[in-house]
Amino acid sequence: MTRWMPYPILSAFLLGMWLLLNQSLSPGHIVLGSIIGVAGGLAISTLQIPSGRIHRPLSIVKLAFIVLVDIIRSNIAVTRIVLTPGRKAQSGFMTIPLDLRDHYGLAILACIITSTPGTVWVNFDSAKGVLLIHVLDLIDEAAWTDLIKNRYERLLREIFE
Amino acid sequence: MTVPADLPDWVAILTSVLVLLGAGLTLIGTVGLLRLKNFYARVHAPTLGTTLGVGCVLLASILYFTVLQSRPVLHEVLIAIFVTITTPVTLMLLVSAALHRDWDEGNGHVPMQPRLGPDTKEQE
Amino acid sequence: MSAQAILVWSVAIAEFLLVLAMACAAYRVLWGPRAQDRVLALDAFYVSGMILILTFGIETGDTVYFEAALVISLLGFVGTAALAKFLMRGETIE
Structure with a gap:
């Protein structure tokens, strides 16, 4: 982007964080927060992070909504597993082939999978494009593959690729 | 605890429900920590507390303080953002650490994968 | 029973449930069979x-507790990440 704002989203986020922490919208805090946002963006730019590109901003809203619904659903599922007495754990590892290659897309997929109760991202083999996850309720492997490939990966590829 | 008498009933009830739901889910998560049999199954349990557990209590806090101070109190959103960003990172780090320890000890019940983490880093 | 009384009671019950949750986690920290169980329970x-x-914070009506919770969430992340890194390599700083 521009020379003073290499990462505009990060700068905007820092400004928002500063205003939320101080709980005010006074001009002084906006100036101070903007200075922090620009300084933070410049400080991060020395790390030379590859900049991503978002193609479909509206899909992000859709993805966020889907993830929220899935988090509520899997909270209920995991609660049931924990509270059922004498239930044998059927947890296990499974692999899923992925077509997603964008680093930001993969990072967001990792956060989605891990923060949804019941699934944890373990490893991604970027050479083969195979994802290894651990699932708490591993009864139907095909259903989990379908969930990750069709519900998350398709949208993430729309957004980032 | 002193609740102002002019607090609307629906705010009090909704806050109660959200606080109880959040605390209950967190408790269920830690009970799962006790009940599940192996480490990789136990990793799933605390995510109950870090997703809906934190979320419900934060919503309750936002609602209660917004009505109490009659202005939008939204800074709890920051905790929600931090928790949603940090929890996956810690869990992924922990799982890969546990996998490396299991590989080092030669435990058979984990999948053998080419060592991606530290080894590829050293080659770079 | 008024709605305000329900709020007082449910906050008290929620605090009790959370102390129980901390006790469950503390059990795994103290007697977890392996080191990774202890770190997970600490988180x-x-x-x-x-x-x-x-x-x-809701009980006292004081927003000062928010800052304490923010600091705890950040320190908890840094602590757990450092411990997980230590488990992986046996050293924290490379």
């Missing part, structure tokens, strides 16, 4: 403590 302990402090 859950931190999160439960943070939620407990948030309910304290």
Whole structure:
């Protein structure tokens, strides 16, 4: 982007964080927060992070909504597993082939999978494009593959690729 | 605890429900920590507390303080953002650490994968 | 029973549930069979403590507890990440 704002989203986020922490919208805090946002963006730019590109901003809203619904659903599922007495754990590892290659897309997929109760991202083999996850309720492997490939990966590829 | 008498009933009830739901889910998560049999199954349990557990209590806090101070109190959103960003990172780090320890000890019940983490880093 | 009384009671019950949650996590920290179980439980302990402090904030009507919860959530992340890194390599700083 521009020379003073290499990462505009990060700068905007820092400004928002500063205003939320101080709980005010006074001009002084906006100036101070903007200075922090620009300084933070410049400080991060020395790390030379590859900049991503978002193609479909509206899909992000859709993805966020889907993830929220899935988090509520899997909270209920995991609660049931924990509270059922004498239930044998059927947890296990499974692999899923992925077509997603964008680093930001993969990072967001990792956060989605891990923060949804019941699934944890373990490893991604970027050479083969195979994802290894651990699932708490591993009864139907095909259903989990379908969930990750069709519900998350398709949208993430729309957004980032 | 002193609740102002002019607090609307629906705010009090909704806050109660959200606080109880959040605390209950967190408790269920830690009970799962006790009940599940192996480490990789136990990793799933605390995510109950870090997703809906934190979320419900934060919503309750936002609602209660917004009505109490009659202005939008939204800074709890920051905790929600931090928790949603940090929890996956810690869990992924922990799982890969546990996998490396299991590989080092030669435990058979984990999948053998080419060592991606530290080894590829050293080659770079 | 008025709605305000229900709120007082449910906050008290929620605090009790969260203390129980911290006790469950503390059991795994103290007697977890392996080191990774202890670190995982420590993370859950931190999160439960943070939620407990948030309910304290609702109980007292004081937003100062928010800052404590924020600090706990950040320190908990750094601590758990450092411990996980230590488990992986046997050293924290490379």
